[in-house]
Amino acid sequence: MNRVLNILLIEDDTIEVMKFNRVLSTMNLKHKIIEANNGEEALTILKVKEIIPDIIILDLNMPKINGIEFLGMLKADDYLKYIPAVILTTSNNRKDVLECYRSGVAGYLLKPLKYEDYVELIKRLIEYWSCNEFISR
Template structure:
């Protein structure tokens, strides 16, 4: 059975944030999205611990604290390290992909150029994680 997810979306590009929210709406999904414009902002949200997200979707190329630096900090926290973190990036740099998996990500998705392809990838991603057994329940 699918359930509503608390999603922490870490993305510095406002257009990408709008696109993600538009996809959720077009798919009729009511997941709760918490937005952070960079890794530093995301760490502040997580530090407050008002809401522990079920999954984290993040871009790699961000100002202040990039995605890889953010993951390193996240995975060193005894509570937060178990939150599934999925990279949602335009970068297909093999070195970045390997480094992210070494740190402990749950997945790596390349943002496709076509909106329809992006919608389908997000649909599949959220369908999986809304039926998966998560640790933050």
């Protein structure tokens, strides 16, 4: 059975945020999206612990704290380190991929250029995590 997810989306590009939200709205599920414009804002949201996300989806190239720096901080926190984090980026740089997996990322996805491919990717991502078991906090 698919569960409703609390998703922390960390993305500094407004168009990418709108695109992500549009895809989720077409799925007719009640997932809760918490948005952060960068890693620094995301850490503030996580430290408040008002809503602990089931999954974090983040871009790599962001101002203030980039995706790799954010991952390092997330995985260093004993309370937050078990939240799965998935990179959603345009960077197919091998060094970035290696560093993310070294930091404990749960997945590394490239943003497709075609909107139809993007829709399919996001749907598969959400469907996969909707049927996963998570560590209770």
